[in-house]
Every structure is written in C-alpha cells, then in structure tokens.
Amino acid sequence: MNEIMDIGRCLRSHEGVEARNRVEVLIPVGEFDVEATFESGQCFRWRRVRAGEYIGVIGRSAVHVQQVLQRALTDPLAPLSKARSGKALLVRLMGEMDPQEAEHAVIRYFDLSRDYPAILRRLRRDAAFARVAPRRAGIHILRQDPFEVVISFIISANNHIPRIRRILERLCARYGEAIRTPFGLVYTFPRPEVLAEARLADLRERCGLGYRDRYVWRTARAIAECSDFASWSEWPTPILRRRLLELDGVGEKVADCILLFGFHRLDAFPVDTWIARAMRELYFSDRMPRVREIRACAVERFGAYAGVAQQYLYAAFRARGRVARPSREAATAEEAL
DNA sequence: CTCCAGGCATGAG
C-alpha cells in the first residue's frame, strides 16, 4: 500500500508541470526587504537559495525572487554605489502568463503599491514603538492564498517555526502539485478537496502533523464543502473573524493571523507569546495583561495598521530574544564569575 | 533528562 503510494508520488514528482514560459520582471521596491519579509514568520514556504534569493510559489507559478540594486542591472559596468542605486526586485515566474499580468501578480503579492514607509512613520509616532522598531520599512504584509494561511496557522499552534516549515513541506510534497524548476521541484499548496480526501494516519505519520491531523482534515473538508469560500474575502472583518473561529483548530490568535496574512486585514493584531511579552514590556510596565486588553491597547495605539505594527514588533523581539536567551553554558559561566 | 514552541479543544466550576 505504502510502496504503491510512494511510487505514485515518484512518478508524479518526475512528471512535474513543465515550466514552459519564463517571465522576468524587474520592479523598484523602495525600502522593501525580501529577506526581512520572508523571515518575519508570516509565511513558511519560501526557500532561501542564497542571500536575498528565494524560490517559492505565487498562485500556481513557481517563482524565483532576487533582491538587486537596480542600477547594477540596467548598467552592469557602472560602479556599484549603494547610495545612488535604488533597490529592486528581480522576479522570474515559471508558468504561462504575459509579462503584464506577471508584474501585476508580483506587485499584488508583495503589496508593493502600498506606502509602508508612511505607515511606519505613522506608527513611530508612538514613542515606545519607535524605541524598538526599525527605521526602514523592510517588512511588507504579503497577500498569500487564504486557504494556505488557514492550514499553515492551524499547524503553527503550539509549534516551532522550523517544524512548521517541515510539516508544510511534507504536506505539499504529498498533496500538492510538483513544478520543475532549475532549483529543483517546488510544490503548489494542496487544494482543500485534496486535503479533505487525505487519510488521518497519513497526515499524522507521513507529514508529522501530530494531534493537529484532525484539525487540518476537518477544516479542509469544511472549506472544500463550503461553496462560497472564495467570497469570504469580501466580508467585513468582524463577520469573517467569527466565521474563521468556527473552523476546527482556529482560536483567536490563529484567526487573527488568518485575517492579517490571508485576508490582508491590516488592523488584525494576533497576540502570541512573543507579542504578549513585547506589549507587556512596552505598555503594561511588566504586569501581565489579558489578551483582550493587549488587543485593545494595540488598536488604540496603532489603529488601522495594528497588524503591520505587530509584524515589526514580532520581528524585533524575536531577533532580540534569540540572542539574549541565556544558554546553559552561558549561565554556568556567569555563575563561575 | 526537561522545557518550550506564533494555542486550541475540552470539561469543570
């Protein structure tokens, strides 16, 4: 049984969807930073191939993204001056489409037409925020596929980011469609109907989902059977939020992540352990507030862009926490002093 | 070995 499935997988993998057209677009991006955005915890499936270079999927196309200095590209012989050359995004899409729709898809996915520097300036009017947030608006909120975000953040609950990535990788390799690229195979995210047909044991054992197997399966089935999931994006945020909370495995925090990362509701403010710590330190003088209280505080201070503030706070505190967390050796070394 | 991870569902009070 399993052997047969494995062979089936191999065949499917090697068939792959042949990438016929390759469209290349170069877009000036201002302060946007691919690396900061991809490593900010809002997406899990972009694979880093080099510094500032990633491969992933947008829609049903495999995509290679590279952050470049625009001048270096238009005039390769000109001296590379960081000050005088603007940042740009060189994007190669593998799939059938014309350059114009490719450019539109890229601008939309990376939210490049929004003025993030202006948003950051507005957020930085808050003194506490300004103290810890960066000056440059490197992180954008991506416009990811809603279903992918739903499943991804169900898996994210009580889990580590490296493990979330590996689970999603296996899930897509098993249930998504393979696309051949010069960097190896990449997979589309599985459609709801496909995940709904999966076996629970397969999700648990092969993909490593653990106890979340039934959450993923039930939610995939609910969305597959839901005739109007495509139009959820048109609903007002409070109604959409209530609807998301009905999905199995979706609580308040995950619902807010889905609103922010899947439906681009920039006022949604997911409160996880890191944000709770950050907000507590910044605004509650180290007393432990309720999650409700934290969200209310964020909405009051950051308003329509609370979600953007959240992403910058999350990145700042996580970067700080990783180096600041004392290791066992550091602790004993400290005691030895 | 224990602790923890971008929490959630469940049941008790």
Added chain:
DNA sequence: CTCATGCATGGA
C-alpha cells in the same frame, strides 16, 4: 464567562 489541563513532535 474564566480557568486548568492534555496534547504530538522535535530542537535546544
């Protein structure tokens, strides 16, 4: 309504 508990898994 609030609160406590168990939960698969794997990296630190």
